[in-house]
Amino acid sequence: HAVDSPILAVENLEKRFGGIVAVDGASFSVERGSITGLIGPNGAGKSTTFNCITGVHTPNEGRVVFDGDEITGQQPHQIANRGLVRTFQIARELPEMTVLENMMLAPKNQIGESLWRSVLPHFRGEMVEQEEQLREQAWEMLEFFEIDHLAEEYAENLSGGQRKLLELARALQTEPEMLMLDEPMAGVNPTLEHKLLEHIHELREQGYTFLIVEHDMDVIMNNCERVIVMHQGAVLDEGTPAEIKDNEQVIEAYLGG
Numbered sequence: 429h430a431v432d433s434p435i436l437a438v439e440n441l442e443k444r445f446g447g448i449v450a451v452d453g454a455s456f457s458v459e460r461g462s463i464t465g466l467i468g469p470n471g472a473g474k475s476t477t478f479n480c481i482t483g484v485h486t487p488n489e490g491r492v493v494f495d496g497d498e499i500t501g502q503q504p505h506q507i508a509n510r511g512l513v514r515t516f517q518i519a520r521e522l523p524e525m526t527v528l529e530n531m532m533l534a535p536k537n538q539i540g541e542s543l544w545r546s547v548l549p550h551f552r553g554e555m556v557e558q559e560e561q562l563r564e565q566a567w568e569m570l571e572f573f574e575i576d577h578l579a580e581e582y583a584e585n586l587s588g589g590q591r592k593l594l595e596l597a598r599a600l601q602t603e604p605e606m607l608m609l610d611e612p613m614a615g616v617n618p619t620l621e622h623k624l625l626e627h628i629h630e631l632r633e634q635g636y637t638f639l640i641v642e643h644d645m646d647v648i649m650n651n652c653e654r655v656i657v658m659h660q661g662a663v664l665d666e667g668t669p670a671e672i673k674d675n676e677q678v679i680e681a682y683l684g685g
């Protein structure tokens with residue numbers, strides 16, 4: 429696919445829950461290799477948009493195109509296998525498993541492999557090899573995020589910030605091209621927040637694309653090259669931090685709630 433084409437395009441997305449129109453004709457795109465922010469007041473439809481893009485919800489209308497292919501309505505694991513993964517506003521690690529075990533739960537093409545394993549006996553040798561590889565990769569990832577000393581710790585004993593790091597590490601274990609983070613800084617202390625942002629920039633240097641929902645305006649303004657502003661389910665503005673900061677409508681949307 430053309431390097432300069434957007435990695436993600438959302439076209440006229442609409443999602444209704446009964447009488448509530450959570451997303452109301454949202455359209456935007458995300459440039460390959462960018463750190464893009466998605467902001468908007470509470471209830472603007474940011475999380476629902478994430479859910480529609482990643483297959484958690486099926487939109488009522490509209491299209492989602494990832495890396496040149498339409499993915500609208502596909503299952504979350506299919507979309508993840510294509511290279512688009514997300515984290516949740518509330519971290520979803522498994523509390524009664526260790527950090528390392530959590531890391532091992534997120535292999536690429538999980539479902540396809542277990543099918544092959546059951547059909548082909550000789551596939552098991554390859555599986556052992558792959559698991560070894562996966563474990564090595566998990567360690568590297570934990571080292572990258574500086575939580576390797578917590579590998580044998582139960583996830584429930586981690587701090588809020590450490591959980592966010594684990595979640596990001598788990599997402600990367602699937603070898604994605606693009607990461608969508610829903611409020612990655614929520615409940616994270618300033619030291620870890622700084623570290624998390626450093627990691628995000630380092631990963632972007634490596635070629636990953638980020639779409640980040642974040643309440644903290646300073647985080648958005650200082651780290652994103654483009655920002656999409658949602659209000660009442662639609663896109664109100666899109667541009668550089670400097671551009672959107674001066675938009676009267678944006679200021680109004682925040683102050684008016």
Ligand code: ADP
Nearest residue numbers: 445448450468469470471472473474475476477
């Ligand atoms: P944001 O993430 O921007 O705060 P959401 O996408 O969570 O906004 O919510 C947008 C609107 O959709 C809100 O009015 C919310 O109450 C509603 N909503 C979100 N998810 C559901 C759901 N599963 N069922 C019913 N209403 C929902």
Ligand code: MG
Nearest residue numbers: 474475476517
């Ligand atoms: Mg939300």
